[in-house]
Amino acid sequence: MSAATTRSRTARTPAPDRLCAEAVDLARAAAEEAAAPGVVGEHVALVSEGDRVVTHFFESKEPGYRGWRWAVTVARASRAKNVTLDETVLLPGSDALLAPEWVPWSERLRPGDMGPGDLLPTEAEDPRLEPGWTGEDEPLPNSAVSEVSQELAALADVEDAELTARPATSRGSIAAVADELGTRRARVLSRYGLRLAADRWDEEFGAKTPMAQAAPASCVTCAFLVPMAGSLKQAFGVCANEFAPADGRVVSLSYGCGGHSEAAVMPKTPKPAHALDTMRVDDYALRPADGSGSVPDRTDGSTEDLGHS
Numbered sequence: 001m002s003a004a005t006t007r008s009r010t011a012r013t014p015a016p017d018r019l020c021a022e023a024v025d026l027a028r029a030a031a032e033e034a035a036a037p038g039v040v041g042e043h044v045a046l047v048s049e050g051d052r053v054v055t056h057f058f059e060s061k062e063p064g065y066r067g068w069r070w071a072v073t074v075a076r077a078s079r080a081k082n083v084t085l086d087e088t089v090l091l092p093g094s095d096a097l098l099a100p101e102w103v104p105w106s107e108r109l110r111p112g113d114m115g116p117g118d119l120l121p122t123e124a125e126d127p128r129l130e131p132g133w134t135g136e137d138e139p140l141p142n143s144a145v146s147e148v149s150q151e152l153a154a155l156a157d158v159e160d161a162e163l164t165a166r167p168a169t170s171r172g173s174i175a176a177v178a179d180e181l182g183t184r185r186a187r188v189l190s191r192y193g194l195r196l197a198a199d200r201w202d203e204e205f206g207a208k209t210p211m212a213q214a215a216p217a218s219c220v221t222c223a224f225l226v227p228m229a230g231s232l233k234q235a236f237g238v239c240a241n242e243f244a245p246a247d248g249r250v251v252s253l254s255y256g257c258g259g260h261s262e263a264a265v266m267p268k269t270p271k272p273a274h275a276l277d278t279m280r281v282d283d284y285a286l287r288p289a290d291g292s293g294s295v296p297d298r299t300d301g302s303t304e305d306l307g308h309s
Contacts, residue, residue, distance in 0.1 A: 020054035020074050021046055023083040027056035027072035034088045035062065040070055052076040053086070060090060067096030128193030132185050194232065201236060205246050207254035215256025216263040223261035225251070 024043055031040045041059025049055055058070040073086040092098055114120060122129065189197070206212065219225045224241035227233050228250070235253055239246040244259040 014048050014051060016046060016048040016054050017052040017076060019081065019083055020052060020076050023054075023074050024056060026083060026085065027074055028058060030072050030085050030088045031058050031070040035060075035070065035090070044069065049073065052078070062090075065090065065097070067093045069093050128190060128196060129187040130190040130193075132188045198232065198235065201250045202252050205239075205249060205251040205255045207252060209255065211245060211257050212252075212255045215258060215260065217260045218254050218256040219251050219260075220253040221260075221262060222256070224259070225253075 028040060028043070039060065039062050041061045043056060044059050045057045047055045047057070053073065053075045055071050055073045058072070060068040060070055062068070068090055069092075070088065071091045072088045074083050075086050076083050109120065202208075207218075212218070219237060219239070222241075224239060224244065226238040226240050228236055228238065236250050237253060239249055239251050241247055241259045241261075244257050246255070246257065
C-alpha cells in the first residue's frame with residue numbers, strides 16, 4: 001500500500017487521540033451532571049470526530065428514552081496533556097424510540113376526525129374559498145339590466161319580509177348581496193378549492209383505481225350515475241347503486257365497477273310449461289267409437305257354413 005493511500009485514509013477517518021479516548025471518567029462525570037446519577041449506563045462506543053476530538057457514548061437508562069445514548073465530546077489542544085469537555089447531549093440511536101413527526105396544529109385535522117358538536121373554523125383568506133359576489137360583473141347603474149336587477153331585489157325583499165323575519169344585514173356587505181342573489185352563501189369554492197376536491201375524489205374513485213381498471217364499462221354510461229350541478233358535472237357524479245362499492249360517493253365519470261347497469265343484463269325467467277293440464281276436464285267415452293279399433297265390428301258372413309256351432 002502506498003504512502004499516499006495511507007495518508008488519504010487517515011485524513012478521512014483519523015485514529016482516536018489516545019488521551020481523549022482514555023478520558024472515559026471525565027465524559028461519564030459530565031453526562032451524570034447533565035442527567036442524574038444512575039441514569040447514565042455503560043460506556044458503549046467512542047468515535048473520532050477529528051484531530052484530538054473524540055465523542056464517548058453511554059447507555060441511557062432514562063425511562064421513555066429506550067435506545068438513546070448520552071454523547072459527550074472531549075478535545076485536547078495541540079501539545080497539551082489536559083483533556084477538556086466540549087459538549088454533552090442526549091442523542092437517539094439506531095433503535096431509539098422516537099416521537100412522531102411534529103405536525104402544526106392547523107394541519108393536524110384529518111378526514112373523519114370531526115364529531116357531533118365540533119366546529120371547524122376557516123381562515124378569512126382561505127385559498128379554497130372566494131367571495132360569492134365581488135361586484136366585478138355588476139352592470140352599470142343606468143343600464144337596463146341594472147334596473148331589472150334592482151326591481152327583482154326589491155320584490156324578493158318584500159316576499160321575504162312577508163314570509164319570514166330576517167335579521168338586519170348591511171346591504172353593502174357581501175353576505176347581504178349573496179342573499180339577494182339567491183346563493184345564500186357569502187363565499188363559494190374557488191378554482192383552487194375545486195381542484196383540491198377533484199384530485200381527492202379522483203384518487204379514491206377514479207380511472208386509475210384497481211376497480212375501474214377491471215370494470216366492464218365506465219360510470220359515464222351507467223344508469224345509476226346521478227349527475228352533479230356546476231362545473232364539476234363534466235367530470236364527476238354520484239353513484240346510486242346500493243350494491244356498488246361507491247354507493248353515495250362522488251365518483252369520476254371514468255370510474256367503473258362490476259355493478260354497471262348495462263354490463264350484464266339478466267334474462268327473464270321463463271314460465272314453466274305444465275306437463276299435464278289440470279285446468280281442463282277431458283271427456284272419455286264408455287265404449288269405443290265405431291271404426292276406432294283394429295277388429296271389425298261385424299262378421300263377414302254366417303258361421304254355419306264354416307261348420308261352427
